Amino acid sequence: MKRLPGVDNELQKKLDAKMDEVPARRQAREAFKDIQLGIDHILFKTPCDGLEMKESYEVNSKGIEIFWKSWLPKESKPKAAVFFCHGYGDTCTFFFEGIARKLASCGYGVFAMDYPGFGLSEGLHGYITSFDQLVDDVIEQYSKIKENPEFKSLPCFLFGESMGGAVALKTHFKQPKAWNGAILCAPMCKISEKMVPPKLVVKMLIAMSNVLPKNKMVPTNDIGDAAFKDPKKREQTHYNVISYKDKPRLRTAVELLKTTEEIEQKLEEVTLPLFILHGEADTVTDPSVSKALYEKASSSDKKLELYKDAQHALIEGESDETITQILGDIISWLDEHSLKHNIETS
Numbered sequence: 001m002k003r004l005p006g007v008d009n010e011l012q013k014k015l016d017a018k019m020d021e022v023p024a025r026r027q028a029r030e031a032f033k034d035i036q037l038g039i040d041h042i043l044f045k046t047p048c049d050g051l052e053m054k055e056s057y058e059v060n061s062k063g064i065e066i067f068w069k070s071w072l073p074k075e076s077k078p079k080a081a082v083f084f085c086h087g088y089g090d091t092c093t094f095f096f097e098g099i100a101r102k103l104a105s106c107g108y109g110v111f112a113m114d115y116p117g118f119g120l121s122e123g124l125h126g127y128i129t130s131f132d133q134l135v136d137d138v139i140e141q142y143s144k145i146k147e148n149p150e151f152k153s154l155p156c157f158l159f160g161e162s163m164g165g166a167v168a169l170k171t172h173f174k175q176p177k178a179w180n181g182a183i184l185c186a187p188m189c190k191i192s193e194k195m196v197p198p199k200l201v202v203k204m205l206i207a208m209s210n211v212l213p214k215n216k217m218v219p220t221n222d223i224g225d226a227a228f229k230d231p232k233k234r235e236q237t238h239y240n241v242i243s244y245k246d247k248p249r250l251r252t253a254v255e256l257l258k259t260t261e262e263i264e265q266k267l268e269e270v271t272l273p274l275f276i277l278h279g280e281a282d283t284v285t286d287p288s289v290s291k292a293l294y295e296k297a298s299s300s301d302k303k304l305e306l307y308k309d310a311q312h313a314l315i316e317g318e319s320d321e322t323i324t325q326i327l328g329d330i331i332s333w334l335d336e337h338s339l340k341h342n343i344e345t346s
Contacts, residue, residue, distance in 0.1 A: 004238055007035075015241055022065075022122045025242040029093060029120060032241050036094055039236050042320045043098025050074050051104045057120075060140055067120035068113035068141060069093065071104035078109030080155040080180070080338040083142045085164030085171070086112065088126075088188075088256070089223055091119030094240040095316040099327070106331050108338075109151060113141050115167075119242055126244035127214055131255040135170040142171075155180040155341035157334065162285060162312065163188045166259050172272055181273035181301075181337050183330055186282055186312050189267070190260050190289040206254050213251035226283045228317030229310065237316075264289060270297035275333045277326060279310030279318075305329060 014031050017024045037044055052072045059065050086092050092112035100110040115134050117123030160168030165187020228234035278290040294304035310318055314326055
């Protein structure tokens with residue numbers, strides 16, 4: 001693990017520990033959570049005095065302990081509930097902490113979870129044995145939260161970033177009537193050709209994934225370099241100490257490719273209100289497929305924003321000015337759609 005500024009030897013040992021299993025990840029996060037929130041990034045400058053924040057662990061029907069977190073306004077009933085689906089090299093306890101605080105300070109109830117094998121949830125680090133099962137785990141966790149009497153009457157929105165965009169879309173395919181809309185930020189509807197190995201290598205990797213599914217053997221470009229436009233913010237990603245940073249595991253890579261191929265064939269089946277945001281200079285997920293999603297989706301209520309010269313990490317890695325604009329666009333869309341739902345149901 002890279003040596004981080006201001007980190008003593010004791011903390012560095014926690015970073016250098018093998019994080020394949022969850023106890024090491026939980027120890028590292030506990031040691032670093034205050035340091036993370038103290039870094040000089042615009043997302044961590046939202047005051048949280050008026051917010052109620054809670055972290056929980058819950059064993060799901062498969063016996064896997066899932067970590068989830070909520071951010072709620074203290075003094076008022078939330079306008080709506082927003083359910084976050086994180087990306088592949090991400091968790092729900094780093095940059096999203098700042099995003100969630102911003103949304104909650106604007107009156108929204110925000111909920112996020114780490115998928116099995118990611119962040120603080122149990123499972124082999126970065127290992128997706130089945131993307132469909134991962135989506136089922138998300139549906140199970142979020143359905144329990146939605147059933148809470150406190151939130152049952154609220155409009156509910158999915159918010160997916162990158163791979164989380166694919167999770168959100170597949171959640172919608174499995175629950176076509178369950179959600180009031182989705183925000184998809186640089187969604188993984190297709191992995192950019194620059195990130196995918198040559199076809200012959202892909203065929204070989206698919207064959208090997210049946211024999212050595214957990215092996216970290218997939219050649220990839222550095223996603224961090226490609227995703228973050230602002231060099232200072234790119235350096236700050238190292239403080240997300242429990243995100244998966246190794247080469248993709250064979251089965252994981254195959255599941256991601258299969259999922260994008262499936263979604264690309266099903267764009268017409270998207271029917272819910274949709275807000276798609278993508279950077280025109282994104283070389284991780286393909287902005288042309290976001291355009292295709294916008295054009296082909298059967299949704300009568302859909303919006304596409306393409307941000308000139310912006311890269312993959314739209315809300316985390318751009319200039320402060322761009323991040324402020326994008327968060328403003330998201331909050332405006334949520335305000336409009338929450339109000340519309342509340343008028344229709346009143």
